[in-house]
Amino acid sequence: MIDLFQNFYSGKKVLVTGHTGFKGSWLSIWLHELGAEVVGVGLEPYSEKDNFVLSGIGKKIKADIRADIRDGEKMKEIFKQYKPEIVFHLAAQPLVRLSYEIPVETYQTNVMGTINIMEAIRATESVKVGVMITTDKCYDNKEQMRGYKEDDPFGGYDPYSSSKGACEIAIQSWRRSFFNPEDYGKKHHVSLASVRAGNVIGGGDWAKDRIIPDCIRAIEAEKPIEIRSPKAVRPWEHVLEPLSGYLLLARKMWECPTDYCEGWNFGPEAESIATVWEVASQLVQRLGKGELKDASDPHAPHEANLLMLDIAKAKTRLGWKPRMDVSRTIDLVADWYQRYRQEDIYGLCARQIEQYVEEGLWK
């Protein structure tokens, strides 16, 4: 496989929180392929069909730890034991609808969990780089036509979005108070950034109330696919797109610790901004089965209708850009769900990473 990061990750000690989840399992596989020593911290996977379980990545990495990020002392213990050099913090309660049902737990996990990880970083000398994963929903959503820029105000209507807005404020505060670039090399040795992706899709996601898993579940149950918000516009991107951004950013932060410790958007190009209905239709077309049903519910809990990210900063300052349009993204998604019952999933993910790198005109 071509190494996009010039052998940077080979032998590096990398701690990934949320490694049992959708994005975390892909990130752990990619890091493992790059030769990193990965330590994963997360809760039990949600189901036997999760990418984490099917790929067997938990057995390949250096340590596969079940622990709750709400337990700050436990986090410090784990960091002390494994001495990571780079931390990717993905663990979260990531669902808008569920956050209306469990708002307190959502805040405890997302906000206090993030603070606990930053405190563990502060207490562990080995950590040089912390990449904290928030979301496009951290911005104060004005349903505007232009994409949100990194310095737009944080906010959030529902408990999930606002908890991630609150995470951003906490990250900014910890950076100013404890990991200030002006004090780098004098009071600390940490470069801390936050990253915001769009609506991430890819193989192995089975989360509730997300469009791709909803489609697959309905198709497998031979039921119509009920689309709750057919007209909602989202910035769709394949999971490998933001992950490539996180990996590139962490390398740059390692090399120039005071130049990149800030917020970054890793969204898709404007052409990949499409409605939920359009994405579901394309998936149905690729799979050759499934029937869409408009199930708009005027009484459903509030969810944003329009959400876009401005990615000019990552393009100009990091040289990162998205490599796949929606059509190619859906090809890879369909490929995973068509094969997951028959194939070696680790091999399938590694092959998709390879395809992504090789097709992506990375030079």
Ligand SMILES: NC(=O)c1ccc[n+]([C@@H]2O[C@H](COP(=O)([O-])OP(=O)(O)OC[C@H]3O[C@@H](n4cnc5c(N)ncnc54)[C@H](O)[C@@H]3O)[C@@H](O)[C@H]2O)c1
């Ligand atoms: N999927 C998307 O479209 C998307 C978009 C933008 C941002 N994000 C963010 O990316 C990150 C990963 O999202 P995902 O889609 O992979 O979610 P996921 O639900 O598949 O994975 C969440 C992970 O967090 C872990 N976790 C949850 N609560 C925990 C706790 N209390 N202690 C320890 N671990 C805990 C889970 O075990 C799992 O490993 C989240 O921070 C999410 O907010 C996701």
